[in-house]
Amino acid sequence: MRFLSDRAVTRLRDGADLPDLAGTRYRLLGQIARGGMGVVYAAEDEVLKRRVALKVLEVPGSEGNLANRLIREARVLALLEHPGIVPIHDVGTLADGRVFYTMKFVQGQRLDQYIASLASIPDRLRVFLRICEAVAFAHARGVLHRDLKPANVMVGPFGEVLVVDWGLAKILWQTSKLAPQIEDPGATVLHVPNSSSRDDSTEVSEVTGHGTVMGTPGYMSPEQARGDVASLDARSDIFSLGALMRFLLTTGSTDGAAASVRLERSLESICAKAAAADPAARYQSVSDLGLDVSRYLDGLAVAAHRESLLEKSLRFYRRYRFFILLILAYLAMRMFLLIFLKR
């Protein structure tokens, strides 16, 4: 048996780590990112002559939990056609036995990196609304993301906002039109809050992760952190969106503008309501959350916060500042003229 030096072992490992694209239409360009489930590479589609992102499972085999999860993620993506969700192109098994899928190659920055370039609160809230739109669309199709966090949002060079990494996605069977298409006997069956079709006798099972807690601390709802898969619904994502919104509003920009901002009470209330520990106290849909944020941006009262008379007046002033100042200037001018003419 030949002796292998450390260097040879490392070389063999590196060589074996690269996906074997023989027999596919793709040519490997380089590694983009490595995650818990797989590695994302840049590849060229040699038929269409375009760059794609190729996500491949680290370990071989088209069976097993991880392979099932990757295939399922691909199928979820395939049915979520929305400008805020990365489109998928292809799915299959490589010659080396690893499951892969290809998707649009997104050139841009992760939200946690991009945020530094956004100084104003309204600009950040507009980005947040784009995220809400994508998540609301997924919820409307019966899909929960379950891992919403800054690292899973990409912002493209033209300002396009994309929610990525749907590897932990769950399907809300009662509302999902995807259910018959994404056959997954092991998928978690989830309830939709306030759904007329909700049936307390609905069978609840869970497979992905086998009860293990999946998600990111700080962005994971308390029920998700407890591993209480059966009780997860859209409000779990709303909790994550609340944490994400707080991140957006409190993370410093390159010029230090947002870092020192003390959140206005209405914004603080929106964040607090979205990320309330009790799901019943949260917004009941992403649309409600988005609506409240839009109301704030329009200078209207938000549902999450009951204003005092002073706050109401201040908001009124901020909203109509131009007209108020114009009227005040006009009145001051009149006063001045009256006093001047009397003399």
Add this chain to the structure above:
Amino acid sequence: MTFDEIHPAGARFPVTRWSVLEAARSNDSSERARALDSLCAAYWKPVYKYIRLRWNRLAPDAQDLTQGFFAEMLERELLNRFDPAKSRLRTYLRVCVDSFVMNEDKAARRQKRGGSLPHLALDFAGAEQELGAATLDPSSIASPDSLEEFFEKEWIRSLFALAVGDLRTLCDEKSRERTFKLFEAYDLDGDDGVSYDRLAEEFGIAVTDVTNALSWARREFRKIALDRLRQLCASDDEFQREAKAAFGWHAM
């Protein structure tokens, strides 16, 4: 639609039975001996080196203990007691080695066992050379954690070395000797100066031929190594974890 219906882009990865552990639990003694052979091939060097370093034994003593360990594994049917739900096979074997060496201090037991069991033909001289070939730094493996890492590292080295041997055989069978030479020159012996261009010049072939040959060899090496690994694992979960360890697919 089931997952299997997804059209594969390339050939399907061959599904291999969990042969070693199945064979180890077989009623057929020849099957059990085959299992021991496979285990021995993959683990004897890590076990030997581990005994030398962890237990600070001289070479003759470590050789005796290594032989004794594998003999005891067969005699006491240690593999039958392995529970994949509790640990990896690799960890189980390491713990068994520790336990065996501790018990072996009772010389009488060793005397009792000696001679009645087959003596394995192991290349201890080669293993000693490797130990002296600057493959490890004894000062860096002082803690139990680093000893475990050391055992893992030696196990991976052993697995890859077996796979390289199999690849050589495959290349010989398929009359692809040049492919193995290229693989050897680039992946096994290559230094920083080695390049596809240089190899192409050396072997008098086109660079694309070098690329294709190395790509084929790596693919086959990977298949062989995974196939061997699969045979040494008790479940799909263990296989996936061990594949991560062996190929450095550490989740980040």
